Amino acid sequence: MPADTQKLKSIALTLYPDAEVTHLGTGGFASTFKVQRGSDVFAVKILDPERTDVVRTEREFAALRRVSHKNVVAYRAIDAITIDDTSFQYVEMDYIDGAPLSKSLKFNDEFDLKTAASIMMQVVEGAAALWREQTAHRDLSPSNVMLTESGQVVIVDLGMARHVDDETHTLLPTPGTPGWMSPEQVSKSPQRGDWRSDQFVIGLLAWRLVTNSKPFGKVTGVELWSAPGVIAIPKAKDVNARVPAKLSNVLEKMTQQQPFKRYLDPEKLLEDVGNAVAALEGDGSDDNSNSLCFYLAVGQIKNVATSEFVTELGTDGLILDAAGCSARIDVMTQVAASSKVNLAIDPVSYLDRSPIEARSSSYKKLPYGQRARILEVPKSESARADYCRSIVEHQIDNKTDIVISPYFLADSGELEWIDESLSCAETCRDILQQAGHKNEVWSAVAVGSGVLSGGAGLEHLLNALTATRLPAVYLLVHTAQVPFAPLADEGTLRGIRDVIAVCREIESPIIIGRRDVSGLLALGLGASGWSTGVSANLENLPRHLEEVEDTRGGQAADRYYVPDLLNSLKIETHARLRRAGLLTRTYTKYDRDLFSSGRPIAQISTTEQRITLRQHNMQAKSDQVAELSSLEPSKRREWMKTKIQEAQGLYSKLRGIVDPAELGTFLEVWKKII
Template sequence: MRVIDGYTIKAPLGQGTFGQTWLVEKNGQEFALKLFKNEMIRSDYDLKRINREILSLKAVNHPNVVKYVDDGVHSEGFENYHFLVMEYADGEPLRKFIERSGRLSVSQTQRITLQILEGLNEIHKAGYYHRDLKPDNIFITRLGDVLILDFGLVKILDASTLTATGAPMGTYAYMPPEQLQDSKNIDHRADMYSLGAIMFHMITGRLPLEIHSLVEAPYKIIHEVPPFASSLNPATPNKLDNIIATLLEKQQHRRKYTIDSLFIELKSLDDRTIPIPADLTLRFIPRLLHNERSIIEKYSETNKLDGIIFPANFLPKYSKVYEHVRDNGKFTMIDPVVYRLAYSKFSNVQSLVNLPYALSSFNKEIPADFVNLSQLQERAMSVMDWQLKNNPSVLVAPFHFLANTQDPWLDIDIKVFNECRKYLSDINESRPLYAGISVQIESMTDDISPIRLVNHYTRIQAEGYMLMFDAKLDTFNKAHYYAFGRIISMLGDMGKPIVLSRINDFGLGLMSLGATGLSSGIGFIEDFHESILIEEGGGFHLQPKYYIPQLLTSYSEKILKDIFEPAIGKELACNCPYCMGSTEIEYLCQPAITKGHYLWQKQKQVATLNEMANPERMRWFEQQVNSAISLAKQLKKASKNRNIVFDHFNYWIEAIKQIEKERTTALPSIAP
């Protein structure tokens, strides 16, 4: 057997860039012996530095730092090899531990990181930095203890070491940018960056930077911002997510933690807050325009108004109508309208440009604008502050329109929601925080996507949801109604308020699946399409339509004439305080009458449903739909107007019944 200075080599333990490590035995005790490659000691300066650091390392004595036992020079033929002997513990490198597990749990990540910090603190107190922290240099013993290896013995990594023979590409994922840019002036924050990379690897099972060649390594190390760990592992607590992101900042000064402060932060990763009792009262909540103050004030003088949704960009210029509702103790919600800032058309709307969280007067915002934690926190804080300034009943986190569950805005919106919650906690603000969800419904028409979407949004434990789907709700696409209903049903299982924004009477049926609030413009804009955000005109200047509750539909003035012409149509005359039994088209189509009538009827419908349990709500809705189909058939025959449509009503019922049937069926387990 080969013997080195009395140490008998038993087995190889590992091969690294700078040498090979062997399991050795001496006097019946096992040790680890590292034999350095001659080619890695390039000058007398390197040799002096190694000898100097070995002497210093003997003074570092800590349970989480491997103990150094011996060192010397071994001669074989004409070659001299430097060696180092250290304690041996049975176990494996952290890299293999992660590979076996896929990724580590939050508690495992927390426990291992705290032990690394303990050892690192002792090293830093001795006046040294590790300079090469990575999972291969962190050892996990069979008892679960952590040992830091190779401290101080590796040549300082600089740009020249990127060409070191045998260095695996993954090694560079843990390298802080300053080791390439100014390796002679690094400090404790270099080790903190490497620790952040290790934490990222533990909690996600992935490297923070995917580096495939030496050519791309310098650019990625210096410039590429890693994704948030939570985007790869949804179970990552927001607090841990932020710690990792902070440690991985490219600029040293942004890595704000000392070892002591990081240790304190990591001791508790609990993001949970005291639950706020859910208000599941059913409401019709009109989405107001800036010029509807007089209508709302007059209506609320004699009628019950559940509340309103008000676009953020109408404040403060048109705040009077909002304040009237709020100051009368009614439910108020402010739509942040952030989704409009992601489309160039916003630049033509001065009230959007004036929002304190608009990034530019000319450029639409894109996901690349939100890669740093500071950018996400600023968006969260500015949106929350704008809403808090106007004192609504609930708060709504900013959200964007999603093309599908792979849309990069999804992870950004989830992260910003968590930052909103953190900010509200920091300022002791306890009112409910809603998550907004806006998605292209066509992308939800497979079996898995709705489950994946719901899993994304339920993991953040919002106190409520505001939904605005790109879906035309009077077409004959049964899959769209089914997908819409499935999402409502799954979110409804959370027992949280669900407000459906820009929805027609299909929403009345969705109230049997868990929806608690319906919102639309007063007499118009009863559905939402992405084209509204893109095209000039975009639907914001439409004329209101007259709502006929017996037909579950709003009609234009032209169609209304044909409806009220036959005798059966006259029987549909409304006796509300606005219409007073009239069928005079010119009178009914006055904006004040049309809108007041619409408010009165919608509030009445929702109040009726509010007195029922879910099964009764479904039966009521089915009765209303069947009656509407019968009446519409008769009116279409009598008036010969092809624009009186009703076939989509059958799809409403068919979709909701199918979902009700499936509610007791176990859903497949799908990762977000």
């Protein structure tokens, strides 16, 4: 039932007895009137107290106060008048001399492409003004988009607008306009929607304007309400061949069914819409990316990283394993300082989900290592803050430049721990800010291969990562594969590729942690950084332990990294290939030291040799990262493709000579992924 128009008009006449008052429209809880008082013309919305949703009213008023933009209606004043003991709220705003876009669509008016693109651009710019104030409109239907005779677009009716931190929920499952809502707003478990929901509806509206067709055809009634969630609209250029590919691609991305597949950065959306509009006149734009980072992880007591080596390595920083490196944190802090590289400490907090008796003694010695087992997500913000504070303080006390937030391994059926890890990251940022520290924070997320392999787990992860813009993401992955070999599970790698893609979309640097040369593949796919494993035999994230068990990475073996093979071979295999003349190159000064006698070493017999071998492996990988980083971003994937092809060619010559397990079968999977 609509608001009482006659009653509200009488209120308007009482408010403005010397003005000309004209009724403009009535909705479910208010009527809007045009008020002309001499040369002053404005609009007033008067709320029916019997129909008013107080929360919605306050929300609209708050949204109006926060936003000032030419494409969003401007408010003048907010007040209330009491008549016969009844309070009537009202808001004065600019009068828009135009008509709602819905009127043109009702009469099937057709728009040329440039006009349609101009309307789209203005709606996006107006909506972006809301988004920058952390507000989503949530009802950007054609009825709420006014179009003046001069072609100016003005967004009106902010009654559905919500601040992103507003946790209140309406009684209606999905308030909005049927046919002009996002899939998540009309799903079986409807969500209140955020700016990505606005984006979807703007995409629908723009699609309607450039194709002059209804997005969901002749669907009506209840079916129209659910249509966004069940009907995928075709590409705009397939409906109207005159729509440029660039504009069609933008609309296709905006109207993806899953929020994480849409634009994840409002500024990127603005940029691409602007470029698409410019493309109508032959303009274009290019992409940019940052340089790549290589981090050396230090864990077990046998790891050696002197300041001289770190300087020569060219690493961007050291990541110390809080447990494995606990006895040498002071020393490594000095190494980082003298080498002028960043320092971070991996809190290895995933062990807090294991019984105390299953945790390593080194972890128990940490300030937070003696805690009881965490069985479920903390029930309160204060409990989370207390937990995070001890971990943050441990890192700050050790003079870290980067704070890695606590994280908990989430595998299939444990998706709530993804959310908890990201909540901990936000809490850590708050703690640092309150204490006046300006350390960079990496939002650490640890997942099992079951999450990355697709389905609900991957979708949950991607939606969680894109719900808010993260300064940086530190991704750790647990797989059942031996930790010292390149990742070869196609599902896991596809998931990593998808995570990298969405992080690039929201311009959140993503660092792939605790990985062997698979990190190089991740860089080729667009990751910003790569950290090695904490030792040659622990280049994987172990599981949180449910019982006491051996946590080592398997049988230790000395391995030599061959850049041309993108793999590490057992030292005896490497020696056999050199003796056969199939490997002749030396790649670093460290492997030249190993082979200074002119004879390939088939067995590492001294600590000095093992250190030199480890230094070669790190230097060879760092050199490849530097080579990849020197290329333009658009050429990095092609570089990786070439390296894979060359490695496959070399491997083809090794059949029958090396163990089948070392024949590089992983490269076929890499070739598919890249």
